[in-house]
Amino acid sequence: GESVGLHLPTLSVQEGDNSIINCAYSNSASDYFIWYKQESGKGPQFIIDIRSNMDKRQGQRVTVLLNKTVKHLSLQIAATQPGDSAVYFCAQTGAGSYQLTFGKGTKLSVIP
Amino acid sequence: NAGVTQTPKFQVLKTGQSMTLQCAQDMNHNSMYWYRQDPGMGLRLIYYSASEGTTDKGEVPNGYNVSRLNKREFSLRLESAAPSQTSVYFCASSRDPLTDTQYFGPGTRLTVL
Numbered sequence: 001g002e003s004v005g006l007h008l009p010t011l012s013v014q015e016g017d018n019s020i021i022n023c024a025y026s027n028s029a030s031d032y033f034i035w036y037k038q039e040s041g042k043g044p045q046f047i048i049d050i051r052s053n054m055d056k057r058q059g060q061r062v063t064v065l066l067n068k069t070v071k072h073l074s075l076q077i078a079a080t081q082p083g084d085s086a087v088y089f090c091a092q093t094g095a096g097s098y099q100l101t102f103g104k105g106t107k108l109s110v111i112p
Numbered sequence: 113n114a115g116v117t118q119t120p121k122f123q124v125l126k127t128g129q130s131m132t133l134q135c136a137q138d139m140n141h142n143s144m145y146w147y148r149q150d151p152g153m154g155l156r157l158i159y160y161s162a163s164e165g166t167t168d169k170g171e172v173p174n175g176y177n178v179s180r181l182n183k184r185e186f187s188l189r190l191e192s193a194a195p196s197q198t199s200v201y202f203c204a205s206s207r208d209p210l211t212d213t214q215y216f217g218p219g220t221r222l223t224v225l
Contacts, residue, residue: 034213043116043202043216044155089154099170100214102154 012109019077023090030092116217125193133188135203143209144186148199162209193224
């Protein structure tokens, strides 16, 4: 079946440093990938997405990289700030599927 | 715009009781979803409604029913609550079902004793 997993369950970074959160996925037919941020007690918040016909997409302070050869997705956060502390989830849709499959999440802690 | 709203925010039930979780969105989205999130885990899809008038099972539908009341509202019902249904429930919506961003509500924290 489909699975989306994360290499690192926790990540601690110094304020101002760059953060990289990784995600492995198993469904090579997926065509849409998303990163969500979830703060304590809140619902997931969309950060950035990428289609399978791209390998890189940039937003404000965030970049998502997609390597379809090794089925790997990463989220890069530049100049990490205390407000970036949260759990980050990657998710993907299966080809032709309405369902998002979520990874278990990585907790990012920013050290002031 | 309020986005996606959910009621109630918290609920405690006894085993066997029933209840309905309400969800509404004001973004004119076609598709709506119900997820549950258990500690240390990602979200799992319970049911979804790709468009008004349709509903389909997700990954973990057992013990739940849904109703797409209109384009704005999508409710989740627990007919006979069980302790295994203790979880945080999130509603989400998206413009289209297949390849469009889902926007989430704030969640309902449900405890079944």
